[in-house]
Amino acid sequence: MGELVNLRxxxxxxxxxxxxxxxxxxxxxxxxxxxxxxxSDRQKQLSERMLDAHERQSDEDS
Structure with missing residues (x-):
């Protein structure tokens, strides 16, 4: 006979x-x-800072 197995x-x-x-x-x-x-976080922060640094200023500010 085979081995008995508890199905649960x-x-x-x-x-x-x-x-x-x-x-x-x-x-x-x-x-x-x-x-x-x-x-990954440092690279994201660096890319955000670079993008913000290259942002154009509006004419209203001058």
Whole structure:
């Protein structure tokens, strides 16, 4: 005879494995290290400052 399997435990085990696979996929897709986030933030701030520095002044101000 085959081995007896508790179907409830097998189902829960399968669900946990599926969730872990989805989590691994999300970590690869969305996860960034702290240094990557900081670098991205610094680059964004620099580009905003450069854009603001090149803004044209209106004639009403002069």
């Amino acid at each position: 435990l097998a189902r829960k085990s399968k669900q946990r494995a599926d969730k872990e696979r989805a989590a691994e996929s999300n970590r690869a897709k969305f996860g960034r290290t702290k240094s990557e986030r900081e670098l």
